[in-house]
Each structure stands twice: as C-alpha cells, then as structure tokens.
Amino acid sequence: xxxxxxxxxxxxxxxxxxxxxxxxxxxxxxxxxxxxxxxxxxxxxxxxxxxxxxxxxxxxxxxxxxxxxxxxxxxxxxxxxxxxxxxxxxxxxxxxxxxxx
Amino acid sequence: xxxxxxxxxxxxxxxxxxxxxxxxxxxxxxxxxxxxxxxxxxxxxxxxxxxxxxxxxxxxxxxxxxxxxxxxxxxxxxxxxxxxxxxxxxxxxxxxxxxxxxxxxxxxxxxxxxxxxxxxxxxxxxxxxxxxxxxxxxxxxxxxxxxxxxxxxxx
Numbered sequence: 006x007x008x009x010x011x012x013x014x015x016x017x018x019x020x021x022x023x024x025x026x027x028x029x030x031x032x033x034x035x036x037x038x039x040x041x042x043x044x045x046x047x048x049x050x051x052x053x054x055x056x057x058x059x060x061x062x063x064x065x066x067x068x069x070x071x072x073x074x075x076x077x078x079x080x081x082x083x084x085x086x087x088x089x090x091x092x093x094x095x096x097x098x099x100x101x102x103x104x105x106x
Numbered sequence: 107x108x109x110x111x112x113x114x115x116x117x118x119x120x121x122x123x124x125x126x127x128x129x130x131x132x133x134x135x136x137x138x139x140x141x142x143x144x145x146x147x148x149x150x151x152x153x154x155x156x157x158x159x160x161x162x163x164x165x166x167x168x169x170x171x172x173x174x175x176x177x178x179x180x181x182x183x184x185x186x187x188x189x190x191x192x193x194x195x196x197x198x199x200x201x202x203x204x205x206x207x208x209x210x211x212x213x214x215x216x217x218x219x220x221x222x223x224x225x226x227x228x229x230x231x232x233x234x235x236x237x238x239x240x241x242x243x244x245x246x247x248x249x250x251x252x253x254x255x256x257x258x259x260x261x
Contacts, residue, residue, distance in 0.1 A: 009235075010235035012229070013222035015235055022239075029250055030253060035254060038247070042243060049236065065216040066220060093219060094218045094219055094221075096215055096218055
C-alpha cells in the first residue's frame with residue numbers, strides 16, 4: 006500500500022503555497038500563509054489516506070479517479086492500481102475555479 | 107375565459123376536418139390562436155393549460171402550418187399591442203450559463219489530468235513528497251520571518 010505524488014501534483018501544491026506566500030508578503034501578514042500551510046497539510050493527510058478508500062468517483066479521464074477534499078476546496082485526481090495510489094494533479098473546486106484561473 | 111385545447115388534440119381535430127376556421131387574435135404582447143370547432147370555440151393551450159401566446163404572427167403561423175397542417179386562417183390584429191420588452195426566460199438563461207460553465211470546468215479537469223498523465227518524471231513517495239514540500243514551506247517561512255523582522259525594525 007503506497008501513495009505516490011507526481012511532480013505535476015507537487016507543482017500544483019507549490020503553486021497554491023507560492024500564491025499564498027505572495028499575498029502574505031503583499032499584506033505583510035504571515036497569518037495568510039499559515040492558513041495555506043494548514044490547508045496543504047490537511048490535503049496531504051487526506052491524500053495519504055486514499056490507499057484505504059473503498060469507494061471512489063470517476064475522474065475526468067478513463068482510469069482516473071476523483072477525490073473531493075474535505076478540508077479544502079480542492080479536488081485530487083489520482084490513479085489506483087491495487088493498493089497503490091498515484092496523485093497526478095490537484096484542481097480547485099468548481100466554485101473556486103474561475104477565481105483561480 | 108375561453109376554453110382551451112392542447113396541441114395534440116388540435117392536431118387530431120384538424121386531421122379529422124373538425125376545425126372549421128382558425129383565427130389569430132392579437133392581444134397585448136402577442137397572438138393567441140383560436141379554432142372554431144363543432145363544439146364551439148377553443149384557444150390553443152400551453153402544456154400547463156393556459157392560452158398559448160405567440161410573440162409574433164410568424165411563430166403562430168409556423169405552428170399552424172407545421173404542426174397542424176392548417177394553411178388558411180384569419181388575423182384579427184385590432185387588440186394587438188407590442189410587448190413592452192422582449193420576453194425572456196431567466197431560468198433557462200441561468201441554466202444554460204451553468205451548463206456552459208460545467209462543460210468548461212470538465213474540460214479544464216480533463217486537460218489538467220491529461221497533461222499530468224503525460225508527465226514522465228518519476229513520482230515521489232509520500233515521505234519524499236512531504237520532505238520536498240517541507241523544504242518549500244521552510245523557505246517561505248524564513249522569508250516571511252525576515253519580512254516581519256524588517257517591519258519591526260522600521261517601527
């Protein structure tokens with residue numbers, strides 16, 4: 006049982022942190038970044054538990070699955086072979102999509 | 107209020123030759139269609155049973171010709187007045203907009219997933235991924251600390 010992160014998915018996570026970091030610097034308010042750190046940690050924890058998930062939703066492409074994060078408004082797109090999970094990308098929830106693009 | 111007849115029934119009546127005359131009656135905002143039948147006059151109804159109002163003669167004639175095969179009719183435009191503003195279906199407009207947005211979002215997800223799947227770089231284990239992200243976070247936090255120290259010195 007393992008969870009792997011593709012570089013693309015990690016870059017998605019980094020993009021979120023970079024954006025929060027830039028906002029925190031602009032507003033001179035580290036609390037903005039700390040909130041983002043907490044969200045990332047929660048997302049990481051949820052992703053690491055995906056290899057135990059029995060039910061799943063069909064992902065955007067054949068062979069992919071979708072997980073809606075409970076702690077943040079993001080979706081994880083992943084594949085699964087046996088008990089091996091590979092997180093391939095991270096996307097904002099539909100409600101936040103326009104704001105983030 | 108005049109009794110009404112559904113389109114399907116009107117079609118059967120027209121096919122049976124029971125429609126003696128057809129009149130397009132102008133009203134405020136459009137035209138109603140009335141039929142003279144053996145049993146009296148009936149107005150063409152909406153699905154909900156109300157008198158169906160066509161925005162213009164063209165629309166009414168189109169239904170008469172295509173749906174009912176009626177090519178002879180009279181027009182009484184004496185009561186007609188143009189609608190104050192074009193009728194809209196805000197519910198349908200919103201639904202269509204939502205539908206387009208949903209499709210665009212689904213495409214965005216597909217593109218993102220396809221791009222990620224095409225990435226041939228090796229994935230990182232959960233522990234390595236955590237270490238990688240922790241490095242980034244530590245770098246950011248150090249810069250934020252430095253920014254706050256500079257801010258304090260300015261005071």
